[in-house]
Amino acid sequence: MKLSRKSDYALRALFTLVENYGRGPISIREIAERNDIPRRFLEQIMLDMKSRKWVESIAGRDGGFILAKSPDEITMGQVVRHFDGILAPISCVSTSHYEPCSQEGVCRFRRVLLDIRNYVSRLMDDATLSRVFTGAIVRREEVFSPDMVYGEGI
Amino acid sequence: MKLSRKSDYALRALFTLVENYGRGPISIREIAERNDIPRRFLEQIMLDMKSRKWVESIAGRDGGFILAKSPDEITMGQVVRHFDGILAPISCVSTSHYEPCSQEGVCRFRRVLLDIRNYVSRLMDDATLSRVFTGAIVRREEVFSPDMVYGEGI
DNA sequence: TATAATCACGACCAACTTGATCGGGATTCA
């Protein structure tokens, strides 16, 4: 999974709305400023998220956006899948965007990619906005040392 | 991590060479046919891998390619990093391709992406060609049910 | 009711990446 700017910006915006949950709308301009996002680009993204029913807009002066549902009803998985289309590292191990591959029966490394898919999928679908916001989504790898680095660097 | 065709093809070719390890060279044409890879495209990739000292070439008629080192001295991590540049889902959690981000101090979801980075990095750097070839790289997620699917699909 | 701030919508676009193809040269074996 490679996170696009769009997913990145969408998540930044959503967490800003989570932070303000129950306290009225925030304008695109303010979200953009607080999160260092190009304003006109964020416009697109917010409208997109509105059509997905993740946010609601209030038009006119003093208008802006609020979350359309509770922060534990939206997951990072949903957001990234919407904007980036696929979480799996390759489509032959994707269920939502599966495409057949002539080598599937003999491929030696498919298994490794499948493992990555499973891990990423599980993690992202567990990651509701509220859990991530409160830091409740810490996993095995981070229990011992938060800044632990594996392998040669990534 | 999104696996590019180049990485994919490179890995297919390498595992073909592993299969034939110690039994003479295989031509690009044959590797291409056996793995369903465009021949002229594979040429580039093999030359690239030659410069990385992963494979050696034998020129002239009956020539071809062989592995330049033992299958347990090459990892999937090295290959994917070479062709795709970055394993991490976003550069702010990459060590090899780190780029600063204005939101780093306040970002709510960086932690989740860091977790993915750690998992992928560890898995890929453990994945030597020989271990993957023999199937010795099965991990937690796959111990119980090989085709287990998590979340909404990926 | 004028005005300023906001959301809404669609068109446009430059730069980059991906996934190749192509022509022709150098090397080697039979």
Place this chain on the structure above:
DNA sequence: TGAATCCCGATCAAGTTGGTCGTGATTATA
């Protein structure tokens, strides 16, 4: 000599990314 191979650089079409821009429509407030 010729056939099969590796070698090298140029080129390129299509799609994706990451935006910008102009212009309406809506609404609170002075």
